[in-house]
Structures are given as C-alpha cells and as structure tokens.
Amino acid sequence: MSSTIAGLRKTIDSAQDLHAVVRTMKALAASSIIEYEQSVHALDDYYRTVQLGLGVCIRNGGDAVLPLKHHQGVAAVVVFGSDQGLVGRFNDAVAHQAISSFGNSPHTRFWAVGERASEPLKDAGLTVDRLFGVPVSVSAIGLLVTEILGHYEAAFSRGEINQLHVAYNKAGSGVAFAPLAEKVLPLDENWRKTVSACPWPSGTLPEEIGTGPATLSAFVREFLFVSLFRACAASLASENASRLAAMQRADKNIDSLLGELTSQFHRMRQDGIDEELFDVVAGYEALNEG
Structure with missing residues (x-):
C-alpha cells in the first residue's frame, strides 16, 4: 500500500x-498575442498610407512603368506556419488553404515559413523549394521579409518566377484563426484600378517628390514589404492565439x-x-x- x-x-x-509549465506557456502566448496584434493594427494604417501614395503615382501616369504585370507564369506561394507544436490544426489549416488555392498548377513553387508548415505540404505530395525560420519577435519579421523578397527578386531576374502569393492564418472572430490566401504579385489591371480609386483623405492635392518612375518603384517595394510583413505578423498572432487555446x-x-x-x-x-x-x-x- x-x-x-x-x-x-x-x-x-x-x-x-x-x-x-502549461500556465507559463499560457502567459507567454497571451503576451505575444498582444504584441503581434498591435503590430498588425499599426501595419494596417501604414498599408493604407502606401496605397494612397501608389494611387497618386498611378493617377499621374506612373502605371506605364509598373513592373511585374504578368498574368501567367510560375508562382511562388509563401506559406506562413510554425516551427513549434501545441497549436492544434494551425499548420494543417494553412497548408490546406494553400493547396486548395494554388496547388492545382504544376507551375507553383511552395516556400514554407516554419518546419511544421512544410510537413502537410510534403504529405500532399508537393515539393517545398525553400524553408524559412519563423521569427521569434516583431523586430525579426523584417529580416525574414527581406530574405523572402531577396529570393523572389533573384528568381524573377533569372526568369524563373513572376508571381508571388501568400497563405497564412489570421485571427478570426469566435475562433482562434481563419486561413487566408492572397495574391501579392503581379500588379495587374484590377490592382491598379483599385489603388488608383483610393480617395485622398484631405482637400490638399498631393505632389510627387523626385521622378515619377523612381517614386513609384519605391512605393512598390514598400507595398511588397508591408504585404509580407503584415501576413507574417497576422500569422504569428494567430499562432499564439491557437497555442493559448x-x-x-x-x-x-x-x-x-x-x-x-x-x-x-x-x-x-x-x-x-x-x-x-x-x-x-x-x-x-x-x-x-x-
């Protein structure tokens, strides 16, 4: 006895x-959610500012030099997942969204952010061409985005890729997350119409500084950067929400x-x-x- x-x-x-241990992980996840959600909200405002600048450039005739207007070709799909477990169906859900949205084309290349995001892609018989580590803080997201864009620009200059899409989980109402798939490139006609239609928020007419093509190129680079940054931050916020649950x-x-x-x-x-x-x-x- x-x-x-x-x-x-x-x-x-x-x-x-x-x-x-579980209570410590709960506290860490809860604090991380706040940090990443604040980053997402701040990026929403900045994203709107970049769109307004792009709209001015396009309305002034800058769309004639817009790059990356291809509608066909090879696409890179960046799938934002996690490196760590204890997140439920977080990685399976985003992988399924990426596969259902982009997996039918033989000209699609998958780039995974997070080891666990690559596993369901491989289980579906797909090849993961590149694997990136998941940032551990908001300050590290910029380094990841710079690395992804560097690989994309190098592949684009070699004529290997001319489209860029993202798949990520975003915090949803009533649930820990909801998977999304979005197109980042090409900057096609529908995108130009949408951006150019953004009304200027004040009565003062804006002016471009410098030459039109240079200004537009700078705004396009910033648009690409903030699009990937926002997707990554949203993914990290929803990852921690899933872990908290x-x-x-x-x-x-x-x-x-x-x-x-x-x-x-x-x-x-x-x-x-x-x-x-x-x-x-x-x-x-x-x-x-x-």
Missing part, C-alpha cells in the same frame, strides 16, 4: 510540474486530472490508516482474549 501511495504522490508531483484546454484537463488524483490519493491514504487501525484493534482484542 505504501509503495502505491508513493507512486501516486510522484504522479501528482509530475502533474503539478506540468501544470506550472490549446494551453487553456490542457490547463482545464490537468486541473481535472489533479482533482481525481488528489481524491484517489486521500482515499488510499485513508484506507491505509483504517487498515492500520483495524490491525491495532484486532491485536488489542486478541491480547485481551488471551
């Missing part, structure tokens, strides 16, 4: 240690398990005490009868 109680006590101690479920399950184990421990200890008392009473009665 004592060995059984000791084993149960060890199990309870292990469960309590795991409980502490998983840790909340684990926290609840461990609480329930600890309750059951503690009750079992008390019952076994009480049974042991009762058994020892019965032995003492029986011994006492045997002595009196003797």
Whole structure:
C-alpha cells in the first residue's frame, strides 16, 4: 500500500510540474498575442498610407512603368506556419488553404515559413523549394521579409518566377484563426484600378517628390514589404492565439486530472490508516482474549 501511495504522490508531483509549465506557456502566448496584434493594427494604417501614395503615382501616369504585370507564369506561394507544436490544426489549416488555392498548377513553387508548415505540404505530395525560420519577435519579421523578397527578386531576374502569393492564418472572430490566401504579385489591371480609386483623405492635392518612375518603384517595394510583413505578423498572432487555446484546454484537463488524483490519493491514504487501525484493534482484542 505504501509503495502505491508513493507512486501516486510522484504522479501528482509530475502533474503539478506540468501544470506550472502549461500556465507559463499560457502567459507567454497571451503576451505575444498582444504584441503581434498591435503590430498588425499599426501595419494596417501604414498599408493604407502606401496605397494612397501608389494611387497618386498611378493617377499621374506612373502605371506605364509598373513592373511585374504578368498574368501567367510560375508562382511562388509563401506559406506562413510554425516551427513549434501545441497549436492544434494551425499548420494543417494553412497548408490546406494553400493547396486548395494554388496547388492545382504544376507551375507553383511552395516556400514554407516554419518546419511544421512544410510537413502537410510534403504529405500532399508537393515539393517545398525553400524553408524559412519563423521569427521569434516583431523586430525579426523584417529580416525574414527581406530574405523572402531577396529570393523572389533573384528568381524573377533569372526568369524563373513572376508571381508571388501568400497563405497564412489570421485571427478570426469566435475562433482562434481563419486561413487566408492572397495574391501579392503581379500588379495587374484590377490592382491598379483599385489603388488608383483610393480617395485622398484631405482637400490638399498631393505632389510627387523626385521622378515619377523612381517614386513609384519605391512605393512598390514598400507595398511588397508591408504585404509580407503584415501576413507574417497576422500569422504569428494567430499562432499564439491557437497555442493559448490549446494551453487553456490542457490547463482545464490537468486541473481535472489533479482533482481525481488528489481524491484517489486521500482515499488510499485513508484506507491505509483504517487498515492500520483495524490491525491495532484486532491485536488489542486478541491480547485481551488471551
């Protein structure tokens, strides 16, 4: 009996240690969500500013020199996932979105951000041409985006790729995340019409600084950068939201398990005490009868 109680006590101690780890991960995920969501909201405002600048350039005739207008060709699809687990169906969902949106074309190349994002792509029989590490902070996102754009520009200059798409999870209402697929390039006619239709927010007419093509090129580069940055930040926010939800479920399950184990421990200890008392009473009665 004592060995059984000791084993149960060890199990309870292990469960309590795991409980502490889960609660720490919950706190880290919750704080990370706030950081990445703030970044996404800030980027929304900046993205709008870049769109306004592009609209001015296009309305002034700059669209004649817009690059990357190809409608056909090889596309690179950047799939934003995670390097770490404990995120539920986070990686499976974004991979499925990428496959359903872009996987039917034999001219599609998949670039995965996160080791775990590449696994469902490979399981579907697709080749992951490039694998990038997941940023661990907002400040590291810019380095990743610069690296992705560097690979894209090099492939474009060699004539290997002329389209760029992204697939990522975004925090949704009522759920931890919702997978999305978006086109970043080419900058086609529909894109130009949408951007050029953006109304200027004030009564003061804007002016371009410098030459039109140079200004437009600078805005296009910034548009590409912020598009990828925003997708990555949204993915990281939803990843941590998914992890927080998983840790909340684990926290609840461990609480329930600890309750059951503690009750079992008390019952076994009480049974042991009762058994020892019965032995003492029986011994006492045997002595009196003797």
